[in-house]
Amino acid sequence: MGSITPTTLEPTTDSLDALTYELDRAHVFHSWSAQAALHPLTVAGASGCEVWDHSGKRYLDFSSQLINTNIGHTHPKVTAAIQKQAAVLPTIAPAHANLARGTAAKLILQAANRLHASENEQRGSDGVLPLVFFTNGGADANENAIRMARLTTGSDTILSAYRSYHGATGSAIVATGDFRRVENQYARGHVHFFGPYPYRSEFWSTSPEEETTRALHHLRRVIECEGGAGAIAAVLLETIPGTAGVIVPPAGWLAGVRELCDEFDILLICDEVMAGFGRTGDWFAWQNPTINPQAVRPDLICFAKGVNGGYVPAGGVILSRRVSKTFDERFYPGGLTYSGHPLAMAAIVATLEAYKEESILEHAAEIGKDILGPGLQKLGEKHALIGEVRGMGVFWALDLVVNQSTKTPVAPAVVVRLKNECLKRGLLVFVVENRLHVTPPCIVTRDEVERALAIYDEALSVVGADL
Structure with a gap:
């Protein structure tokens, strides 16, 4: 069959499918794939x-x-919001304030702080979550969380699990634990550990409780062997490892990691890119009482995907006051041309409103x-x-x-x-x-x-x- 171009076929349904396929195979390079074998x-x-x-x-x-x-x-509410925003302010540099971005940040923080009753506490107290830095997706959210953690602590090492995926950019792919990091080892200061996985335990455990105890002991030893306090910037966790197999952690795991982080003065980053915004039936997986009955808080939360259903690329980092105050007077050396893009922000606002209105x-x-x-x-x-x-x-x-x-x-x-x-x-x-x-x-x-x-x-x- 010869090459199909937009002028060689009438726009019948069969020809449109053929045209779509031919154009893709002729001109599109796909991610995570050997190109010759693809049949999209x-x-x-x-x-x-x-x-x-x-x-x-x-x-x-x-x-x-x-x-x-x-x-x-x-979703009609979300598509209408994007169309409305496009007619008013389709793009703007991130240095400017715009209503869609401010509203999106406010709604995200309301969700992140839903366990805190006082608005004053949300705004002022160390440990609560007052600010959002917007990115274009989950990978660059993790990149910026890593940068923020290193600058806040003055330490370099990032600990993350072998069963994890954090994105395909420089530090995010090296923080990733699965095989895809092996050919991408260009970033510095990353060390991996085994998290709890009762079905395929690395610790010969016979119960979830035993798995948690042994996994936390293993993490403690990794922290100690990598220099402990003053050497490690953050533990980066998918609250529920997603691509690695939807591994719901035992109930004591997150609280135990929080305790270790506090003991060694390490920041806790929760990657909620996949698990957040409805997947677990809650705003964030770290808030779900099945996973985190003590409701311990991360220092940084990375999000993307479900925050606006993927309609317009968007992600971000939610900062605790401990992290955000580092940059009250200090220059933050990071940014993105499309950080807080108005179309993405309008989609976020409409999505979060729909989550609430439609339960x-x-x-x-x-x-x-x-x-x-x-x-x-x-x-x-x-x-x-x-x-x-x-x-x-x-x-x-x-x-x-x-x-x-x-x-x-x-x-x-x-x-x-x-x-x-x-x-x-x-x-x-x-x-x-x-x-x-x-x-x-x-x-x-x-x-x-x-x-x-x-x-x-x-x-x-x-x-x-x-x-």
Whole structure:
């Protein structure tokens, strides 16, 4: 077939799909991919929890794309806010004040400080969260949090977990623990440790409590061996490691890390890029009582993705007073041309308002507790391919194994086949290594969950029968 250009085909539905595909394969370089093997799905439009191609074939989106369309596709309140802002002030330099950015920051801080009753406390007390620095996404949020931590403490080393993903930019990818950092080791001062993972324990633990105790002892020893107080700037954690497998930490983990950070005068950075804004049924995972019953506070919080559903690129860092006061009189050596971009800010404001007006966080918590979680657990009981089901809210993963006793992960080809079987049945899924991540938008309906569970069941049966 010859090359297709916009002038060689009439705009029929089939030709538009072909044109979209051909243009992509001819001109687009994709991330995290070997280019020659790619066969991208063409997407013409989307609404709610569905996307479709130019021919009208619809797919239920249980990937939330890159786990960011928390509010669903083309939410009318958010798209209208972007259009309205574009007609008034489509862009402005970050040095200027604009209403959309100030309002977005206020709403984000209200969510971050929801456990603090007093507005005066929010504004003035050390330990609470008074300011937001806006970025273009999660990776540069983590980059700036690392920079802020180093400048605040005067120390250099950043500790992060092996089972983590923090972004693809210079320091963020080296802070990342998975294999992708290996070919990107250009940043200095990064050390990794093992966090708690009861299903695949590095510590021979037999209970979540034992896993927490041993993981905290391991972290203490890493801190001590890396120089302790005066040498380490921050511990950087995904509150719930997402890409690494939706590893919900045992209840005592975050409080234990906070205690270690306080003991050694180390800052605690919580990466909430994936777990924040509805995924767990709360504004932030660190606020969820299942994860953090003591409600201990981070010093810095990184966010992106669900803050505006990914409609316009946006992220940011929430600063505690301890960090922000460092720069009251001191120059902050960091910035971005599109920091606080008005279109992104308008999308944030509309998204956060919609979360409240439509009780979306409560809905995500309820759907996970009543329908999605129990449905996935039933699949785990039925299919030997599933070693563990874990998650909360609309943030779940199935750990796929060859044998439930040995917990040997399935080969990547098995996961690819499972993904394709789901796609054939009209379901978009998110897969990583041996895991199937179940991450629909926070607005997903009960009927849509039931449809997806039926497709998972069929696909697992087909793939499992050949193993």
